[in-house]
Amino acid sequence: MKTPEIIIQGGPVMWLLVLTSVAAASVFVERLLHYHRSQINSMEFINGVRNVLRRDNVVEAISICEATPGPVARLVKAAILSREGGKEGVRESLEEAGLMEVPRLEEKLNLLATVAQIAPLIGLLGTALGMMDTFKHIAEAGLYARIPEMAAGIWKALICTAGGIAVAIPSYAAYNYLVSRVNSIVLDMEKASSEIVSIVTETFGNKN
Numbered sequence: 001m002k003t004p005e006i007i008i009q010g011g012p013v014m015w016l017l018v019l020t021s022v023a024a025a026s027v028f029v030e031r032l033l034h035y036h037r038s039q040i041n042s043m044e045f046i047n048g049v050r051n052v053l054r055r056d057n058v059v060e061a062i063s064i065c066e067a068t069p070g071p072v073a074r075l076v077k078a079a080i081l082s083r084e085g086g087k088e089g090v091r092e093s094l095e096e097a098g099l100m101e102v103p104r105l106e107e108k109l110n111l112l113a114t115v116a117q118i119a120p121l122i123g124l125l126g127t128a129l130g131m132m133d134t135f136k137h138i139a140e141a142g143l144y145a146r147i148p149e150m151a152a153g154i155w156k157a158l159i160c161t162a163g164g165i166a167v168a169i170p171s172y173a174a175y176n177y178l179v180s181r182v183n184s185i186v187l188d189m190e191k192a193s194s195e196i197v198s199i200v201t202e203t204f205g206n207k208n
Contacts (some may be wrong), residue, residue, distance in 0.1 A: 014163050037060065039188065049061050071101035127161045
């Protein structure tokens with residue numbers, strides 16, 4: 001049996017599951033592309049900025065940060081702009097910037113987690129509704145109820161359960177994968193923050 005036929009047999013609940021799966025897939029692709037753009041070779045980037053700052057070219061360093069995508073570059077820019085505040089000022093600026101960047105990375109992940117949680121429940125709802133229709137038919141037909149018709153109703157009900165599980169499994173896997181990507185980017189941000197504090201304070205601290 002082809003997939004469109006199964007969806008049609010599952011009834012309205014299956015169409016709801018299709019919509020939730022499309023939403024989950026859209027979020028996954030969008031976040032995946034976003035993280036791919038955001039994650040850079042942070043150490044290579046930091047070394048490039050260090051070399052520019054050693055030449056006392058602050059404007060070029062800021063331009064490099066602005067031209068580089070991702071939260072690491074924005075953190076480094078914030079550190080450079082707060083260089084006059086000393087080590088503590090740089091750290092405070094990095095903390096504030098980090099508090100703004102993490103929510104951006106986690107944006108829309110709740111939708112994936114929600115789909116993974118409610119998809120099986122939506123499937124069970126469809127199964128319950130299908131079974132209610134089946135038993136209603138049995139009650140109305142009484143002794144004349146036919147097994148093929150009963151089996152068709154149960155089959156329709158079970159399609160929804162399978163559909164809910166089929167949506168939930170990849171959604172949960174996608175959520176966990178994206179969370180691991182976020183954690184990886186946050187780790188890069190922490191390493192970059194530690195490095196840039198040392199670079200900025202050493203470079204500009206010696207001039208004060």
